[in-house]
Amino acid sequence: MKTVIIGSGNVAYHLAKAFKQNNITVHQIFGRNDIELENISEKFNIPFSTEQLEDADFYLISVSDNAVEEVSSWIKKDDVLVAHTSGSLPMEILKGNYRKASFYPLQTFSKTKNLDYSKIPFFIEAESQVDEKSLFELASIISENVETSDYERRKYIHLTAVFACNFVNHLFARAKEISDSQDLPFQYFIPLIDETVEKIHHMEPKLAQTGPAVRGDERVLKLHEDLITKEEHLRIYQMMNESIKKMYDK
Amino acid sequence: MKTVIIGSGNVAYHLAKAFKQNNITVHQIFGRNDIELENISEKFNIPFSTEQLEDADFYLISVSDNAVEEVSSWIKKDDVLVAHTSGSLPMEILKGNYRKASFYPLQTFSKTKNLDYSKIPFFIEAESQVDEKSLFELASIISENVETSDYERRKYIHLTAVFACNFVNHLFARAKEISDSQDLPFQYFIPLIDETVEKIHHMEPKLAQTGPAVRGDERVLKLHEDLITKEEHLRIYQMMNESIKKMYDK
Structure with a gap:
C-alpha cells in the first residue's frame, strides 16, 4: 500500500517514526505546519508537503479530533483507504466516497520521548473485512498487541x-x-x-x-x-x- | 543498638525485611496480632512476642497513626531511643521520658510486593543531634536516599x-x-x-x-x-x- 500520513502532531510524529523503524515506506507526510513537517521529514526521511497531497492507496489522518472531518474532505479519490487515529471519533466522521477505517494507538505521545512501539495496543476497525485485515497486518508489523474494535468499544x-x-x-x-x-x-x-x-x-x-x-x-x-x-x-x-x-x- | 520493632503491618513487615537484608539485627518484633507477628518472625528469623516487650536501646514503632500514642506509652524506660514511622505525626506524640525521634520511609508498602529498599527516601528527625546522626547512619545502611526532615516538612x-x-x-x-x-x-x-x-x-x-x-x-x-x-x-x-x-x- 502506498501510504501517506496527514498531520504533524505527536501521534503523526510517532507513527511516522514507528513506520520508519519497521521499514514501512511512507510516501509523504502532509499537513499545514511546515516547521513540524520538515522536522518529521528530516528525521525519518519522508517527503513532506503543505500544498500538494500525494496520490496514495492509504491515507492515515492523524490530526486533532476537531480537524479530522475537514482534513478528510481533502481526499477526493474514491478507490483509496482512509483511516483516522482518534479514540473518540466514528469512522463516519470521514467525509468522502473512499473506504473508511480507524487505526487507534492507545498511548500518550510526546515528540521528545522515545517509545517501544511493540507494546502499544492498536485498535483497528474498517468498513470492509479486507481492509480490516490489511490494517490489522500493518499494525502487527509495529506492535504485538493488535485488536479489532468498533467505535462503541473504542x-x-x-x-x-x-x-x-x-x-x-x-x-x-x-x-x-x-x-x-x-x-x-x-x-x-x-x-x-x-x-x-x-x-x-x-x-x-x-x-x-x-x-x-x-x-x-x-x-x-x-x-x-x-x-x-x-x-x-x-x-x-x-x-x-x-x-x-x-x-x-x- | 539493640533494636525492637513494634507493629506487624505493611511498614513493620518491610522494615523488618530491610533490616534483615542489610544484616541489622532486630532483637524482637512486638505487637498484638500474633498471626502477623509469627509470619514476620518466621520469614526474617526475628523472635516475636505479644506479651513481654524486650529490653532494647532502640524501639521503632510502626503501627497505624492512631495507635502510636498508646503503644509509645508501653515503653517505660528512660534511657532508650524511640522513633515512629509516620509521615503525619510529630515526635511529641510519643509518650514517655525517653529520647524521641521520627524515622519515615516514603513508600507504599504491601506485604505481597517486593521492594528495592535502597531507593526509598528515608526522612529522619530526632530530639538530639547524636540520635539524629545514629538514625541517619542506620537508614543509610538500607537506603541511598536519607535526609533529615522536621515535622513541618514531613x-x-x-x-x-x-x-x-x-x-x-x-x-x-x-x-x-x-x-x-x-x-x-x-x-x-x-x-x-x-x-x-x-x-x-x-x-x-x-x-x-x-x-x-x-x-x-x-x-x-x-x-x-x-x-x-x-x-x-x-x-x-x-x-x-x-x-x-x-x-x-x-
Whole structure:
C-alpha cells in the first residue's frame, strides 16, 4: 500500500517514526505546519508537503479530533483507504466516497520521548473485512498487541485512558505544585510513584489502595486539609477522599 | 543498638525485611496480632512476642497513626531511643521520658510486593543531634536516599504523597471499574500507565499533560460524560477536567 500520513502532531510524529523503524515506506507526510513537517521529514526521511497531497492507496489522518472531518474532505479519490487515529471519533466522521477505517494507538505521545512501539495496543476497525485485515497486518508489523474494535468499544477505551493517564498526570502536576511550594524536590516522590504503578502490574488496584482515606483516618485528613492553601488542591483532596471512602464503605 | 520493632503491618513487615537484608539485627518484633507477628518472625528469623516487650536501646514503632500514642506509652524506660514511622505525626506524640525521634520511609508498602529498599527516601528527625546522626547512619545502611526532615516538612511530604500515590491508585481503581464494565482487559492500559509515569522521569508533569481537557476539546468531554453511568465517575471526570482547564487557562 502506498501510504501517506496527514498531520504533524505527536501521534503523526510517532507513527511516522514507528513506520520508519519497521521499514514501512511512507510516501509523504502532509499537513499545514511546515516547521513540524520538515522536522518529521528530516528525521525519518519522508517527503513532506503543505500544498500538494500525494496520490496514495492509504491515507492515515492523524490530526486533532476537531480537524479530522475537514482534513478528510481533502481526499477526493474514491478507490483509496482512509483511516483516522482518534479514540473518540466514528469512522463516519470521514467525509468522502473512499473506504473508511480507524487505526487507534492507545498511548500518550510526546515528540521528545522515545517509545517501544511493540507494546502499544492498536485498535483497528474498517468498513470492509479486507481492509480490516490489511490494517490489522500493518499494525502487527509495529506492535504485538493488535485488536479489532468498533467505535462503541473504542470510546470506552479512550474514556478509561483519560482516567488512567490524563488524570493521573494531572495529579502528578498538582502534587508537584505542593512539593514546589515547600522546596521539596519532586525527585523524592519518583520511587513512590514508580512503586504505585509497579504494584498494579501484579495487584488489583482496588486491593493496592493505601493512605488515610481507605484507613478512615479522619485526623490525617483534617491535618492535610489544614495544610492545603490552594483552593484547587482542596477540591481534589476532598473529592478523591470521598470517592475512596465510598469505594471501601468508610 | 539493640533494636525492637513494634507493629506487624505493611511498614513493620518491610522494615523488618530491610533490616534483615542489610544484616541489622532486630532483637524482637512486638505487637498484638500474633498471626502477623509469627509470619514476620518466621520469614526474617526475628523472635516475636505479644506479651513481654524486650529490653532494647532502640524501639521503632510502626503501627497505624492512631495507635502510636498508646503503644509509645508501653515503653517505660528512660534511657532508650524511640522513633515512629509516620509521615503525619510529630515526635511529641510519643509518650514517655525517653529520647524521641521520627524515622519515615516514603513508600507504599504491601506485604505481597517486593521492594528495592535502597531507593526509598528515608526522612529522619530526632530530639538530639547524636540520635539524629545514629538514625541517619542506620537508614543509610538500607537506603541511598536519607535526609533529615522536621515535622513541618514531613507533613507536606506526606500530603504530596497522597496526591502522587494514593489518589493515583484510586484513579486506576476507578478506571478499572470502567474497563470492567465493558469487558475490556485492564492489561490494555498497562503500557499507557507505564509510559505516563516513565514520562515524568524526564519531563515536568505540567508539560507532559495530554487529553481532551488540556486541548479544550469540549466535544470529547461531552461525549465521555454521556458514556459515564456511575455518579462517582462523573464527579471525578468533571472535577479533574475543571482542574486541568484551570491549570492551562482553557
